[in-house]
Every structure is written in C-alpha cells, then in structure tokens.
Amino acid sequence: MVTRLKYSMNEKFVKLGKNVTIQEYVLLGAIPSNIDEIKPLIIGDNCLIRSHTVIYTNTIIGNHVQTGHNVLIREHDNIGNNVSIGSHSVLERNVTIEDNVRIHSNVFIPEYTNIEQNAWIGPNVVMTNAYHPKCNIVKQCLKGPTIKKFAIIGANTTILPYVTIGKRAFIGAGSLVTKDIPNGMVAYGSPAKIVKKIEELSCTTNLKNTKAYEEVNFFLKTKTNEKISE
Numbered sequence: 465m466v467t468r469l470k471y472s473m474n475e476k477f478v479k480l481g482k483n484v485t486i487q488e489y490v491l492l493g494a495i496p497s498n499i500d501e502i503k504p505l506i507i508g509d510n511c512l513i514r515s516h517t518v519i520y521t522n523t524i525i526g527n528h529v530q531t532g533h534n535v536l537i538r539e540h541d542n543i544g545n546n547v548s549i550g551s552h553s554v555l556e557r558n559v560t561i562e563d564n565v566r567i568h569s570n571v572f573i574p575e576y577t578n579i580e581q582n583a584w585i586g587p588n589v590v591m592t593n594a595y596h597p598k599c600n601i602v603k604q605c606l607k608g609p610t611i612k613k614f615a616i617i618g619a620n621t622t623i624l625p626y627v628t629i630g631k632r633a634f635i636g637a638g639s640l641v642t643k644d645i646p647n648g649m650v651a652y653g654s655p656a657k658i659v660k661k662i663e664e665l666s667c668t669t670n671l672k673n674t675k676a677y678e679e680v681n682f683f684l685k686t687k688t689n690e691k692i693s694e
C-alpha cells in the first residue's frame with residue numbers, strides 16, 4: 465500500500481512558530497548521523513516551507529523565512545528573519561545567514577560560510593570551503609566565504625574558500641573569485657578582477673529614472689520595521 469504523507473515531522477525535535485505553512489513531502493527534524501546532542505529544529509513565525517524541502521535538527525530559522533522546492537538545510541545552521549532560499553539550494557552544516565538575505569535557485573553553500581544582512585546570491589552560485597579537498601587534515605581548515613552586507617553575487621559565480629566579498633560589492637555573472645573583493649567594488653571575470661566602483665555602474669537598458677544599484681530593502685519595507693545595523 466502506498467501511504468501519501470502530507471509532510472513528515474519528527475515531533476519530538478521540531479518547534480514550530482505561529483502560522484507556518486508546510487507543503488507536501490517536506491521532512492522536518494531529520495536526525496544527523498553523527499551528532500553528540502540532538503537539539504530541536506526551531507522554525508519561527510510566518511514561514512513557508514515548500515514541497516520536498518528537508519531540514520535537519522539543531523538548526524534555528526527565524527521569522528518570515530521561505531524555502532523553494534527541494535531545498536536542503538543541514539544541522540547547526542542559523543538563519544535570520546526574512547530570508548528566502550530558492551529551489552534546489554543546499555545549505556551545509558554550520559552556515560550563518562543573516563536577515564533579509566535572498567538566495568536564488570541551485571545555490572551551494574558549504575560548511576563555515578557566513579552571509580550577512582541583505583546580501584543577494586544569484587542562481588547557480590557555488591561557494592567552496594576546502595582548498596585541497598583530499599588533504600588528510602582538510603577538516604581542520606575548512607572555511608567558506610564571507611559575504612558582507614548588501615553584496616550581490618551574479619549568476620554562476622564560484623567563490624573560493626576564505627574569500628571575503630566586501631559590503632555592497634557586486635560580482636558579475638560567471639566569475640571565479642579567488643581573492644577578497646573590497647567594499648563597494650564591482651568585479652568580474654575568471655579570475656575576478658576589480659573593474660569599477662558600484663556607483664560607477666550605469667543602466668544598460670536606458671530606462672529613465674533608473675539607478676543601476678540601489679539599496680532597496682523589499683522585506684524591511686513590506687514586512688517589518690527593523691533597522692539595518694551598520
């Protein structure tokens with residue numbers, strides 16, 4: 465007999481906030497195979513967990529968070545408020561995502577990665593955390609990128625371990641980022657090179673009254689009155 469589950473939840477290890485929508489075939493509170501102490505998965509208020517998402521225990525998720533379809537979120541992750549995680553994206557363990565971050569589809573975020581407030585991650589972005597994946601002590605030096613506040617990462621970008629993308633920096637599509645990019649700079653290419661300042665970007669579609677870069681904070685304007693800390 466085929467049993468169709470609406471969703472599957474390990475009641476003992478999941479704490480749900482108010483008004484959380486969970487779609488079909490979601491698994492909440494998956495138990496990690498190698499863990500000392502199981503702590504509940506905590507999901508805040510007004511979240512939307514779309515079908516086929518899997519979220520492990522020992523992870524904390526804020527309010528107004530939504531996942532696309534088929535998202536994987538592992539243990540020891542800390543996800544803030546108003547975060548959107550696109551379909552087929554994978555967040556490995558020990559990842560921190562701050563408030564108002566937008567993660568597009570098919571994004572890979574490895575262990576020990578930090579993404580700060582209001583950063584924007586385009587589709588198919590791959591972040592990495594191991595310089596030499598088969599080194600016998602690789603686990604001692606794993607470190608993913610740090611994406612600072614309001615940074616934008618263009619589609620299909622790969623970012624190497626330890627790299628910091630500065631505040632309000634903009635990485636063009638298809639880049640391979642091998643070194644830190646300073647605050648407010650546009651960089652692209654393989655390897656990515658700094659090209660100009662973010663203020664020097666101009667609109668290429670000739671729309672009137674358009675700025676090529678503006679710190680619009682959709683979530684803050686529409687959902688909360690929280691201030692962005694400097």
Ligand SMILES: CC(C)(COP(=O)(O)OP(=O)(O)OC[C@H]1O[C@@H](n2cnc3c(N)ncnc32)[C@H](O)[C@@H]1OP(=O)(O)O)[C@@H](O)C(=O)NCCC(=O)NCCS
Pocket residue numbers: 586587617618619620634635636637638639650652653659660665666668
């Ligand atoms: C980087 C970007 C913002 C444009 O920057 P720009 O400096 O204004 O670039 P321009 O359009 O003036 O082009 C200048 C030159 O850089 C090249 N260039 C532009 N973007 C590039 C990129 N991502 N990688 C490599 N070269 C790029 C152009 O071909 C042009 O070359 P040329 O001088 O030989 O003709 C834009 O191309 C980009 O990559 N945006 C991100 C798109 C994206 O990923 N969106 C995700 C949502 S789906």
